[in-house]
């Protein structure tokens with residue numbers, strides 16, 4: 050921490066020099082500091098999306114979402130418990146980027162000749178190109194796992210594996226809205242006027258409406274570098290979809306501009322406590338929901354009962370049936386041994402599937418933020434603000 054005076058209103062306060070952008074708590078002016086020269090410069094491209102919701106509303110929105118997801122909506126309120134709701138205003142670097150990709154690859158011929166045996170004759174050379182524009186958001190926090198789900202906000206329409214953390218702003222912040230018709234009118238004809246991006250205001254503490262402002266730790270150079278890398282990966286996965294072997298690819302990017310934007314994000318955790326017979330087999334797990342604090346959409350969520358849970362239940366039930374018929378086999382007729390054996394096989398197979406899936410899930414858990422459980426078990430608000 051270091052004492053600095055604001056270049057705009059001259060009031061002094063303590064600032065963390067490690068941060069990339071500093072914000073004056075008195076007048077909300079953003080500025081950068083050159084550590085070598087001590088030169089301060091006012092940073093104008095800092096915006097904030099107003100937070101329009103609060104903890105009770107987020108809680109009821111979570112309940113509303115759970116009701117819609119549950120197979121018996123009327124019992125959802127009894128079976129789901131929202132444990133914790135935390136809101137924060139998170140900084141993202143948003144780059145307006147135009148990416149043009151040219152590729153060449155090999156496509157396998159289908160059902161053709163066995164006569165022509167020239168080497169490589171089974172493949173056709175294909176060329177292609179595509180161009181896309183993005184407002185690409187990259188987290189300005191060093192630890193992208195500190196908020197559950199933030200590392201994987203990109204959910205592309207195409208069947209590609211996402212292993213980067215950046216995401217296209219507009220499609221991410223427009224998803225999961227539960228009352229599109231009324232909501233959009235009240236926040237100003239949302240979709241046509243440019244989505245959540247159009248809601249931005251020049252940075253001022255008042256727009257956080259009570260949320261703590263998380264500090265900006267990553268500078269714009271790193272953000273640009275990461276955005277370029279994300280798009281290179283994304284476009285190469287897209288080109289991969291069209292060919293069997295991608296031979297060459299070149300992605301040229303035009304950067305139209307980069308802005309720092311604070312977004313209101315709410316993180317809710319909940320637990321499913323089934324009232325039915327399932328409760329004897331189901332071990333309650335903390336699950337997560339990420340809600341956009343401006344449009345109130347569900348940006349990312351975990352379902353209460355996933356396929357894996359059902360497979361586990363199946364394994365247990367089949368094992369019980371197997372034991373029962375084994376007993377009947379001993380007491381009544383040896384034919385019951387066959388039914389017992391069959392149930393045992395089903396049970397074993399279920400257990401195997403469940404185990405192999407849960408291994409995969411641990412890895413996904415990492416993707417979604419390894420600090421997930423740590424975050425959800427602490428109820429305190431992030432004690433950090435821009436000036437810390």
Ligand SMILES: [Zn+2]
Nearest residue numbers: 055058073076
């Ligand atoms: Zn100031």
